[in-house]
Amino acid sequence: MNLYRSTNHRVFAGVLGGLAERFGWNVTLLRIIWILLTLSPFPGLVIYLILWLLLPEK
Template sequence: MKTKTNRKLTKSNDRVFAGVLGGIAEYLQWNATVLRVLFVLLTLASHGAGILVYLLLMTIMPSKPGNAGFFEQMRQAGQTGSEQPTARRSRGRKEIHNVHEEDEPHHQD
């Protein structure tokens, strides 16, 4: 007897590009690498039609709750890239301790 589960088709964190194939693999409970290889083979056999299907699914499929999509991650990276957290701010010159300095080795002729 099968149990009823509330699975939703969403983009995955197991992503190479946008998480579409990883999300489909999670939904179908398949290995994501096998699905990606099949996708590439079918895309080559269909003269590139798989690319259009992928782009369509990339725009339609929702991200998992709490996970930002590709474009949201890019927007967040652009906003936080200009701001430095207070813990990472430079506090002047760095000091180096316990350094042993040697001259270049002398060559004996």
Template sequence: MKRTLSRPRNGRMLAGVCAGLAQRFGLSVGLVRLLFVASLLLPGTQVIVYLVLWILMPNENHA
């Protein structure tokens, strides 16, 4: 099965970016969400990267 980078229709919390990344790399969705929230404690552009991925990642049915 080929794993593509897309935002799934099911299992979304906000935009589905974390769920899509977890699905693509074979990780737990909870782990990816936890890592993202923990990364917010560090200085950086995490929110901007999330928004860019939200815009660039297609929905699952369009991939």
């Protein structure tokens, strides 16, 4: 599986853009879902930071 951080769809670190590019998802919809998950008890911010550290740039 080729996961990477996007250089094209980057707002902060490109994690969500890279996931959207890899799986063919809509990046805006993925960002909205991530915001909703982050505002809930789900640890969205921690997962984002871990992915930022682990995923290489494209």
